[in-house]
Amino acid sequence: MLTNPLSVDNKTILITGASRGIGKAIALGLRDAGAHIIGTGSRPESIEWMKEEPGFEGHAIDVRDRKAMEALFNQSIRKRRPIDCLINNAGVADHTMASWLDDERMDEVLDVNVKAVMRCCQSYFKTHRKVGGNIVNVSSILAVVGADVSSIYSASKAAVSMLTKSLAVEWAPYNFRINALCPGLIDTDMIGLLKDNKTIFDKEIDKIPMKRMAKPEELIGAATFLASDASSFMTGQNLVIDGGVTAI
Numbered sequence: 001m002l003t004n005p006l007s008v009d010n011k012t013i014l015i016t017g018a019s020r021g022i023g024k025a026i027a028l029g030l031r032d033a034g035a036h037i038i039g040t041g042s043r044p045e046s047i048e049w050m051k052e053e054p055g056f057e058g059h060a061i062d063v064r065d066r067k068a069m070e071a072l073f074n075q076s077i078r079k080r081r082p083i084d085c086l087i088n089n090a091g092v093a094d095h096t097m098a099s100w101l102d103d104e105r106m107d108e109v110l111d112v113n114v115k116a117v118m119r120c121c122q123s124y125f126k127t128h129r130k131v132g133g134n135i136v137n138v139s140s141i142l143a144v145v146g147a148d149v150s151s152i153y154s155a156s157k158a159a160v161s162m163l164t165k166s167l168a169v170e171w172a173p174y175n176f177r178i179n180a181l182c183p184g185l186i187d188t189d190m191i192g193l194l195k196d197n198k199t200i201f202d203k204e205i206d207k208i209p210m211k212r213m214a215k216p217e218e219l220i221g222a223a224t225f226l227a228s229d230a231s232s233f234m235t236g237q238n239l240v241i242d243g244g245v246t247a248i
Contacts, residue, residue: 009034017090029220132175168236184242
């Protein structure tokens with residue numbers, strides 16, 4: 001019988017920011033496909049729901065804490081359950097006008113969206129160097145297209161996309177693959193402020209050839225592909241799912 005290359009059955013997948021939005025949708029989708037999910041959230045209450053879900057292991061961790069993330073990877077190794085795939089999803093959005101951005105807010109966005117992603121990648125590599133690994137970074141189409149009130153967020157996601165390419169080249173000899181998902185406009189609570197501004201929101205919807213946002217669940221297929229052996233010869237790529245925005 002031929003094996004299914006798209007299967008994630010029995011794979012152990014660590015997803016940061018799995019408590020809500022895109023991370024939660026992907027986590028549930030991969031769990032339903034047979035994966036064991038280790039999910040992180042920033043607060044104990046944010047991961048409470050994971051206790052009731054079979055196939056889930058929740059941890060309240062600040063992804064900016066290098067030692068805490070490295071301890072989590074080491075814990076999995078000690079349990080003889082190496083992480084088959086790391087999905088770096090945790091992030092913060094920002095819709096501040098560029099002229100109003102202060103240093104504190106810029107530092108926060110870059111710390112969570114860029115530095116924490118790098119630290120998580122480093123921790124995974126250090127603890128799994130002998131067995132290899134697979135990393136999926138969640139970037140954005142704002143890494144490649146401009147948009148109103150998204151300057152520092154766009155810059156942070158552009159950094160994630162280029163980090164993905166650079167690590168893919170550097171770590172390929174160690175049997176690591178690194179790719180990125182680049183979603184377009186996804187209907188989550190992170191775009192709440194954008195939805196509140198009808199003028200800007202309508203303009204963003206009008207840019208999308210499919211004339212709608214995506215549901216978080218519409219990213220499950222792409223995430224499954226990247227987390228599975230179906231993408232075994234794919235690395236350093238940014239997979240765009242945007243309803244056609246970047247096709248224009």
